[in-house]
Amino acid sequence: MPIIRPIAALKTRIRIAQGKIAEALDWALARELSVDDDISYLHEFEHMTLARVLIAQEKRGLVDGSIHDAKGLLERLLQAAEEGRRMGSVIEISALQALAHAAQGDIPLALASLERALTLAEPDGYLRVFIEEGKLMQELLLAYVHASFGENITYAQKLMVAFVVPGPSVAYDVRSTNLVEQLTARELEVLQAMAEGFSNHEIAEKFILAEGTVKFYVHAVLEKLGVHNRAKAVIEAKKLKII
Numbered sequence: 001m002p003i004i005r006p007i008a009a010l011k012t013r014i015r016i017a018q019g020k021i022a023e024a025l026d027w028a029l030a031r032e033l034s035v036d037d038d039i040s041y042l043h044e045f046e047h048m049t050l051a052r053v054l055i056a057q058e059k060r061g062l063v064d065g066s067i068h069d070a071k072g073l074l075e076r077l078l079q080a081a082e083e084g085r086r087m088g089s090v091i092e093i094s095a096l097q098a099l100a101h102a103a104q105g106d107i108p109l110a111l112a113s114l115e116r117a118l119t120l121a122e123p124d125g126y127l128r129v130f131i132e133e134g135k136l137m138q139e140l141l142l143a144y145v146h147a148s149f150g151e152n153i154t155y156a157q158k159l160m161v162a163f164v165v166p167g168p169s170v171a172y173d174v175r176s177t178n179l180v181e182q183l184t185a186r187e188l189e190v191l192q193a194m195a196e197g198f199s200n201h202e203i204a205e206k207f208i209l210a211e212g213t214v215k216f217y218v219h220a221v222l223e224k225l226g227v228h229n230r231a232k233a234v235i236e237a238k239k240l241k242i243i
């Protein structure tokens with residue numbers, strides 16, 4: 001069986017996430033990959049990785065014009081994936097196109113590509129294809145929600161919550177482990193604001209969020225604490241020494 005997802009390409013994606021762009025470029029050069037290569041399923045994963053390298057290069061000011069090359073490569077990859085009815089690949093490529101447009105500051109085009117990826121991904125509940133793209137994807141999802149851009153806002157909000165946000169760790173009473181999931185850093189901030197008596201509108205202004213996004217976070221907090229209103233959420237959180 002051919003190796004569709006080579007280990008070296010997987011390692012290169014990790015290096016990109018770590019900001020080690022020179023090492024990622026070394027991989028592409030060693031593999032003699034080019035944006036002008038013939039497109040095939042066998043090398044699709046590597047070419048999507050190459051597109052990531054090119055986007056990262058220009059984002060960090062290393063090479064001008066590499067995102068333009070990446071966008072051309074992604075367009076050809078997308079056409080091949082669509083013809084092959086590989087919907088998982090179509091979703092990932094569309095997400096990458098969104099990131100490429102966003103990196104160039106073209107938010108309308110970025111949101112349009114993201115809308116397509118979300119529409120295809122939502123029925124099967126894809127998560128990792130978005131989460132693994134990191135902070136830029138998180139910011140783009142937030143822009144999508146704020147813009148009320150399309151019909152996938154609820155799904156986009158779910159994806160935003162799924163990101164692992166660095167923040168204070170939360171220690172729970174052992175007795176509560178079956179009832180309470182770990183809250184994200186943003187959910188903790190919203191919960192603290194609730195305890196201080198802030199309304200949804202005030203929380204939105206405090207954290208520069210859309211009010212609809214705040215409502216989603218409040219709902220997530222209530223659900224994780226197993227309560228049905230804000231007052232009980234605050235009481236439960238204090239009992240568990242979360243706040």
